[in-house]
Amino acid sequence: xxxxxxxxxxxxxxxxxxxxxxxxxxxxxxxxxxxxxxxxxxxxxxxxxxxxxxxxxxxxxxxxxxxxxxxxxxxxxxxxxxxxxxxxxxxxxxxxxxxxxxxxxxxxxxxxxxxxxxxxxxxxxxxxxxxxxxxxxxxxxxxxxxxxxxxxxxxxxxxxxxxxxxxxxxxxxxxxxxxxxxxxxxxxxxxxxxxxxxxxxxxxxxxxxxxxxxxxxxxxxxxxxxxxxxxxxxxxxxxxxxxxxxxxxxxxxxxxxxxxxxxxxxxxxxxxxxxxxxxxxxxxxxxxxxxxxxxxxxxxxxxxxxxxxxxxxxxxxxxxxxxxxxxxxxxxxxxxxxxxxxxxxxxxxxxxxxxxxxxxxxxxxxxxxxxxxxxxxxxxxxxxxxxxxxxxxxxxxxxxxxxxxxxxxxxxxxxxxxxxxxxxxxxxxxxxxxxxxxxxxxxxxxxxxxxxxxxxxxxxxxxxxxxxxxxxxxxxxxxxxxxxxxxxxxxxxxxxxxxxxxxxxxxxxxxxxxxxxxxxxxxxxxxxxxxxxxxxxxxxxxxxxxxxxxxxxxxxxxxxxxxxxxxxxxxxxxxxxxxxxxxxxxxxxxxxxxxxxxxxxxxxxxxxxxxxxxxxxxxxxxxxxxxxxxxxxxxxxxxxxxxxxxxxxxxxxxxxxxxxxxxxxxxxxxxxxxxxxxxxxxxxxxxxxxxxxxxxxxxxxxxxxxxxxxxxxxxxxxxxxxxxxxxxxxxxxxxxxxxxxxxxxxxxxxxxxxxxxxxxxxxx
Ligand code: 5U1
Numbered sequence: 077x078x079x080x081x082x083x084x085x086x087x088x089x090x091x092x093x094x095x096x097x098x099x100x101x102x103x104x105x106x107x108x109x110x111x112x113x114x115x116x117x118x119x120x121x122x123x124x125x126x127x128x129x130x131x132x133x134x135x136x137x138x139x140x141x142x143x144x145x146x147x148x149x150x151x152x153x154x155x156x157x158x159x160x161x162x163x164x165x166x167x168x169x170x171x172x173x174x175x176x177x178x179x180x181x182x183x184x185x186x187x188x189x190x191x192x193x194x195x196x197x198x199x200x201x202x203x204x205x206x207x208x209x210x211x212x213x214x215x216x217x218x219x220x221x222x223x224x225x226x227x228x229x230x231x232x233x234x235x236x237x238x239x240x241x242x243x244x245x246x247x248x249x250x251x252x253x254x255x256x257x258x259x260x261x262x263x264x265x266x267x268x269x270x271x272x273x274x275x276x277x278x279x280x281x282x283x284x285x286x287x288x289x290x291x292x293x294x295x296x297x298x299x300x301x302x303x304x305x306x307x308x309x310x311x312x313x314x315x316x317x318x319x320x321x322x323x324x325x326x327x328x329x330x331x332x333x334x335x336x337x338x339x340x341x342x343x344x345x346x347x348x349x350x351x352x353x354x355x356x357x358x359x360x361x362x363x364x365x366x367x368x369x370x371x372x373x374x375x376x377x378x379x380x381x382x383x384x385x386x387x388x389x390x391x392x393x394x395x396x397x398x399x400x401x402x403x404x405x406x407x408x409x410x411x412x413x414x415x416x417x418x419x420x421x422x423x424x425x426x427x428x429x430x431x432x433x434x435x436x437x438x439x440x441x442x443x444x445x446x447x448x449x450x451x452x453x454x455x456x457x458x459x460x461x462x463x464x465x466x467x468x469x470x471x472x473x474x475x476x477x478x479x480x481x482x483x484x485x486x487x488x489x490x491x492x493x494x495x496x497x498x499x500x501x502x503x504x505x506x507x508x509x510x511x512x513x514x515x516x517x518x519x520x521x522x523x524x525x526x527x528x529x530x531x532x533x534x535x536x537x538x539x540x541x542x543x544x545x546x547x548x549x550x551x552x553x554x555x556x557x558x559x560x561x562x563x564x565x566x567x568x569x570x571x572x573x574x575x576x577x578x579x580x581x582x583x584x585x586x587x588x589x590x591x592x593x594x595x596x597x598x599x600x601x602x603x604x605x606x607x608x609x610x611x612x613x614x615x616x617x618x619x620x621x622x623x624x625x626x627x628x629x630x631x632x633x634x635x636x637x638x639x640x641x642x643x644x645x646x647x648x649x650x651x652x653x654x655x656x657x658x659x660x661x662x663x664x665x666x667x668x669x670x671x672x673x674x675x676x677x678x679x680x681x682x683x684x685x686x687x688x689x690x691x692x693x694x695x696x697x698x699x700x701x702x703x704x705x706x707x708x709x710x711x712x713x714x715x716x717x718x719x720x721x722x723x724x725x726x727x728x729x730x731x732x733x734x735x736x737x738x739x740x741x742x743x744x745x746x747x748x749x750x751x752x753x754x755x756x757x758x759x760x761x762x763x764x765x766x767x768x769x770x771x772x773x774x775x776x777x778x779x780x781x782x783x784x785x786x787x788x789x790x791x792x793x794x795x796x797x798x799x800x801x802x803x804x805x806x807x808x809x810x811x812x813x814x815x816x817x818x819x820x821x822x823x824x825x826x827x828x829x830x831x832x833x834x835x836x837x838x839x840x
């Protein structure tokens with residue numbers, strides 16, 4: 077029934093249409109958003125609601141009636157054979173329940189099978205293959221007409237240039253998303269910064285900007301990637317029956333397909349998947365902004381059809397808003413564990429991603445300058461999962477006449493020590509070390525944290541009091557705390573004081589890796605601590621290690637090695653370690669000499685003796701009669717007996733006569749480095765060390781965690797997806813596409829028995 081539309085509603089709808097259109101233009105065409113996604117979504121939903129209440133408000137130019145935006149000029153236009161749709165959004169569980177009901181009820185079934193996967197925050201594209209060859213790549217544009225960006229897409233290495241089949245289908249179109257991985261984005265922005273060029277706001281804008289380059293050579297430098305999520309316009313191929321089987325087909329055709337995809341049943345399956353992906357969101361290599369649910373049965377998908385701009389059979393369940401606009405009330409600085417001084421924006425409280433945010437990091441002084449964030453500015457604040465919220469940019473349209481610039485103070489606001497910024501470093505530091513209570517508190521919290529000494533109950537409030545009252549100066553002092561002292565602190569009950577004493581006591585028994593991590597050595601994270609524990613097997617051996625010896629440990633570079641040596645050279649740190657040990661902190665020592673077998677040629681090559689490359693190293697290993705003889709030979713002997721050139725002989729003799737080099741070699745031999753005749757037997761001796769495993773399916777007797785634990789304990793790594801870097805795939809029952817990819821790439825596949833054999837376990 078027609079109702080009269082109130083004038084204020086007509087006016088509001090017009091405002092909303094204009095605002096959304098303006099921001100569509102900025103977002104999709106200019107690639108320069110000034111409005112956070114959350115605010116855009118809010119405006120869009122308000123307009124949708126108005127139009128639902130008063131259908132006569134709907135005009136063809138309404139943004140609710142179209143898919144995307146107009147294409148830019150500069151590329152030729154492509155008309156999509158079938159429109160590239162967008163998805164309807166759901167934000168609340170109730171909306172997902174309603175979606176499932178709309179699917180289920182007409183079918184008269186109690187639960188439906190869905191194909192589910194993350195919603196990638198990238199750029200939608202379509203790739204057309206004719207008789208097996210990539211002939212065109214296009215952007216979505218307005219959903220009907222996109223831009224021909226074939227030349228740019230071809231530069232993306234993840235995009236196959238041809239299909240694998242011997243008799244390929246006459247035509248098919250693969251749709252998906254072009255993405256920039258988080259790490260590539262960081263790298264790109266660092267490079268932009270070095271060149272003094274404009275920084276990108278987020279990986280999606282970086283991907284879009286890269287795809288719009290008129291010069292494909294620039295795109296080629298940008299490290300873009302692609303994930304496929306649909307197949308369209310297929311001619312000359314029998315399509316599978318389900319979406320998931322279609323994705324499996326794309327895997328066989330070497331398309332990158334998301335490893336997180338799954339098939340689930342019913343609405344409970346959808347919501348469980350949503351929660352599991354939310355939990356791992358931050359650890360994914362790319363940004364996502366929700367998950368997508370699709371009816372798995374393709375026949376049913378077709379029956380359901382479309383509404384306006386989106387299919388009925390699918391929905392995007394979006395994560396809560398991650399960005400919001402608020403005001404900078406002040407900017408001051410925070411002191412971290414290693415003394416790093418971080419400017420922090422104090423904000424007018426704003427609700428972002430499910431929590432109220434009042435502070436956001438500005439990273440460092442240069443960032444504040446580059447982003448030109450001033451006190452009084454309106455800013456876009458982003459919160460990504462559990463990561464500290466950050467200020468993305470100032471909203472310049474809203475800058476008030478009066479703003480104040482931030483100035484870095486000269487002295488630490490906590491202890492008054494001088495703030496120093498070394499040349500070439502972005503970070504300024506308080507020079508107070510552990511004299512500075514702020515650094516002491518952070519160091520204690522790190523020491524007690526779950527992945528370090530795991531002292532449950534020792535939180536921020538308690539640490540603040542312990543440090544402020546002078547009860548604890550170093551981590552070793554924690555072990556001197558008794559129940560009456562703790563019970564005397566504010567906000568601690570009798571019972572939790574005794575729980576804490578108990579937690580400190582039981583936490584004394586730990587592992588070497590945790591202990592090394594707990595020490596808080598700059599640049600030594602959890603993975604490095606594990607490597608160090610594995611290699612040295614004992615703390616004293618690590619403490620005595622020369623910088624060059626540390627380089628021998630896999631994945632340890634110059635900066636980390638220097639940091640470790642400096643840490644143990646500090647008298648104060650050594651004293652704390654003695655105190656911790658005498659307080660009863662302990663772990664089991666173990667050293668795996670077997671892992672350190674190598675060949676003499678590889679070892680000589682590693683020594684990087686000037687002028688001695690891998691082939692000379694090989695020859696020296698074969699003819700020298702062993703390392704000891706080589707170390708004793710003088711230049712003349714090397715020249716005459718081993719047929720070295722005068723320069724090479726001088727270089728080798730000089731190297732081995734240097735006491736520092738001799739010390740490193742002796743230390744490595746003491747640590748168990750031994751030489752085998754052949755490279756094969758060296759590899760056999762440490763079959764797991766440095767190798768990358770992928771686990772898929774269910775093993776009969778081992779859980780995934782147990783298998784992972786075994787691999788890591790022997791110096792291997794476990795990755796989430798199969799790639800050219802994978803050494804082994806361990807496959808159990810119901811292994812999916814990872815197994816197909818491994819077979820495709822010729823990667824060795826192990827069942828549980830094979831895996832145990834490789835680990836050197838008895839499988840009888
Ligand atoms: N992951 C994913 N994103 N996404 C976007 N799947 C997916 N499917 C889409 C869109 C627009 O559309 C299908 C219905 C083809």
